[in-house]
Amino acid sequence: MTPKQYLIFILSGLCADVIKVAGTKSRAKGQGQFPITQNVTVVEGTSANMTCRVDYNDNTSLQWSNPAQQTLFFGDKKALRDHRIELVRASSQELTIRINDISLSDEGQYTCSLFTMPVKTTKAFLTVLGVPGRPEITGFTKPAMEGDIITLTCTTTGSKPAARIQWLRNDKEVQGTTHVNATGKSFTVRSTLQFKVDRWDDGVAYTCSVEHESLPNPYMTTEVLEVHYVPHLEIKHSLIIPQEGQYLKLECVSTGNPIPDLVLWSKDGGELPDIERMIVEGKELTITTLNKTDNGTYRCEASNHLGTSTAEYILFVYDPNALGQHGPDHALIGGVVAVVVFITLCLIIVLGRYLARHKGTYLTHEAKGAEDAPDADTAIINAEGNHMHAEEKKEYFI
Secondary structure, eight states: OOHHHHHHHHHHHHHHHHHHHHHHHHHHHHHHOOOBOOOEEEETTSOEEEEEEOSOOSSOOEEEEOTTOOEEEETTEEOSOOTTEEEEEEOSSEEEEEEOSOOGGGOEEEEEEEOSSSOEEEEEEEEEEBOOOOOEEEOOOSSEETTOEEEEEEEEEEEBSOOEEEEEETTEEEOOEEEEEEETTEEEEEEEEEEEOOGGGTTOEEEEEEEOTTOSSOEEEEEEOOEEEEEEEEEEESOSSOBTTOOEEEEEEEEEESOOOOEEEEETTBOOSOTTTEEEETTEEEEOSOOGGGOEEEEEEEEETTEEEEEEEEEOOBOHHHHTTTHHHHHHHHHHHHHHHHHHHHHHHHHHHHHHHHHHHHHHHHHHTTTTOSSHHHHHHHHHTOHHHHHHHHHHHO
16 A cells, blocks of 8 residues: 555545544434423414424424324424414424414413434413403493482403403593402403592593503593582672663573573562563573662572572662762772771870870979988888888889
């Protein structure tokens, strides 16, 4: 064997050993690894793709099984007759299947198997979100009466996990009481709202809002409350100070449900005395050319099927000549101010006289004993001639 031939023989042997070692490592990698899967979450009624992969494979088959351990696909061969399940991709390194029209019963743990010796398996959990039904509100009575106790109930079914219910009163949240019941794999959620009806609830919109992971936007249902209540009346007048010869309009403003159609006007408990000058048009009473005979109490009355209400206005017609330029309010204010000033001046005079009188008495007493007394105390004692009075004066002097 020539040196050249010997060198070729050695190199051939080395290449064979390298190829043999590489093949052994490849088979070891393929036999030692586990399939790779991922958990999947989908919404009920949609589709779910389940994918299983391996990094190395020497044509070993992959298989998907459902939670009941029924084989779905073995490689590219479909094993279970379910028209909803289809093959997406099948190769030596990947097996992907799709489950269409997902239902809550499809939820569970799926298994991907790699058929080596021994068989390697990996689990993937399929989570199905149950879509809640649109909420329904019950408990509305139309119409409701003021003072009634009303209980509203909002219900949604089929959610998984349990949906969340929120109450809104004219877009402002109010608290209700929630109850959750399991129905198979889904949940029924109810929320109740109880309150006492008053007139301010008339026309208020109560909304039930349902939120859930499966919803891009909340489901909402709204009902408007109608409340019947006794009328409330108020009289509005066009003049602040009615004067003789002026034109006066009185309007009887009424609220109530149903709204009272007829308004009755009266004066001093009887009919209007002068229908020529006292004109009634619906809720308005117009008195033309006011005079002193119009003085009195005017009443409007309105009713619906729940009751009757009244409102009163006392009319006093002023003589424009007696009011003067500034009107009765200014004259009254001027009189009050004059009285206050007079009383203040009187108090100042009386106080001044009192202070002046006491000051003169003290000087006189002090002067009476000043000639023979060596000091002011002795002078006061000598002036009074009484020791008790002297002590009092000493205190006053000090």
